[in-house]
Amino acid sequence: MTLTLRPESTVMFIGDSITDSGRREGDQPLGHGYALRIVGDWGLRHPDRTVTWLNSGIAGNKVSDLEARWQKDVLDVRPDVVSILVGINDVGWHSYDPDGHVISRQEYAAGYDRLLAPLAEAGTELILIEPFLLPIRGSIEVGDVILDEEVRRQWRADLDPKIQAVRELARTYGAHLLAADGLFAGLAATTGPEYWAADGVHPTPAGHAALAGAWLRLVA
DSSP states (O other): BOOOTTTTEEEEEESSSHHHHHTTTSSSSSOHHHHHHHHHHHHHOOSSSSSEEEEEEOTTTTTTHHHHHHHIIIIOOSSSEEEEEOOOOGGSSHHHHHHOOOOOHHHHHHHHHHHHHHHTTTTTTTEEOOOOOOOOOEEEEEEEEEEEEHHHHHHHHHHHHHHHHHHHHHHHHTTEEEEEHHHHHHHHHHGGGGOOOTSSSOOOOOHHHHHHHHHHHOOO
């Protein structure tokens, strides 16, 4: 079942750096990633259907960070559609976090559920994008941290149950699920993962285009 964007709808993208994509650093409030690509492709296809597009992604955000700003940044805006991509910052950071706090699947799922419940009650349409991690070989730099393959294997083990939590929440709330982890796994099988996300986390332009195309396939 696809989601219908009605004329005069407001669509909000929210999440971490993948959604932020530099929106707070320049003059493009939608950033330069998949959100901008979606807006451009939608506008090309539907010049007669006005939609308001908002991007509230903030680099580094976890589910708990979204919770802290959910009322002001989302609920008070009353969007018709909310698209969420969050989770990679809830994974693996304990590997070098001096506080040593491990975010469990249960904690992640419970916080995510608290984000969705008031939106569902308001009748907001929901698009949940799975967090994802591509299997890059060798040591890589993510932000200002160098990660080796063993650390990233731990990330993968930590991420899988959280992806499953997003899938379960999508079923619970009747949300539209964008299965991004599987999408990138399939694409990487023929090209190699670096083509889609050089560090395994942040999409390249082609990776953002892949996300945008999959998002638009959910929308009528």
